[in-house]
Amino acid sequence: MTRNAQSLLGLRHLTLILISFVMLVPFYWVIKTAVTDENIYAYPPSLFPRDAHLFNFVDVWYLIPFPRYLANSMFVSTIAVIGNVLFNAMAGYALTRQFTGRRTVLALFLSCMLIPFQATIIPAYLITAKMGLLNTYLGLAFPMLSTIVCIFVFKAAFEAVPKSLIDAARIDGLTEWRIIVRVLLPLSKPAIATNVILTFIWSWNNFLWPLLITRDPNMQTLPLGLARFLSYMEDTTGALYAFAVMVLAPSILVFLMAQKEFIRGLTSGATKG
């Protein structure tokens, strides 16, 4: 490697380290506040935690029904993830097939992506109510059971599978459903990981929909619990930030576990050849 190339690489790394630092500072500040009882408005702010402890996390666990909220969020996210992988895989496969009106369906999907969820929330609420799913886990996960972005992720992944492989499977007598399960899904692990991560994070952070359809406090999810906690504990920033860390941790963990597949899933189909 020439001297010029080396210094260019060093400069690139330095830039990336600086950008990473800027991105990570808010996270560091949240964690620092969560492990201390410092007031975040204190001036001058201390860079490092003083008298760090973990008791704010214990307070969060006991002062509100945190385990209940956690279990609710887990149930809802699990239902949403399962529904997403199942329905999106089916929809993605259908879109790789040739049928009359395929382009119209694609155009409809793309145009639906432009409509914000807030605009469709009333019909979504009425449909959920008609189905008797208000205040249920399935109702909470209902609008997240299939997402258009994730359908396109599956479509791109399935299109990357050689057509001859699918034809061979069909000649061997596999039904369409078994082609998806036995051939396409095992070859589309990055797309599955992308679906799992995106759906989990969206469902986990969802605030507006659970706020609308839950009646019983025992059915509330973590973001609603966070809002409730904020209203009670607005002057206790340590506990509040500890709550924020506890809400964030599972989705960060899921992302870290599957980030390699996630990035591969998002970039698959980006280039041809």
Added chain:
Amino acid sequence: MSLRSWATSRLVIVPGGMVIVTLVWLAYVGAHNHGIVEGHVVDAAGQPVAGASVQLFERGFVTHQERGRTTSDAQGAFRFIDNRSHSIQLEAEAPGLGRTERRILRLWFAAQDAKIAEPLRFAAPK
């Protein structure tokens, strides 16, 4: 995917490890959550105070409320057996000695058994 590669996958190891740590922690909690809080009351000279009234305050959302009261014995020792909280305060009161400062005790889990190393100390009379 072979059983070996499946078992060594991070998607199994991380959640599996978390489940194991949680189970161990729950077993520890189960063995140490009898709600026993023990300590001593001493005067300014460090001598045990018998007959001091010790109050236990439990943390609510905004305030602390009294949840228990006991009396120190001849050695100045006191013992609560029904603490259900994770965050408490202790205060002793004795005739002629006044009140001690409230001692904040934050526990790792509700009803954790705790022995206070530093006794509740009355201030020297002014």
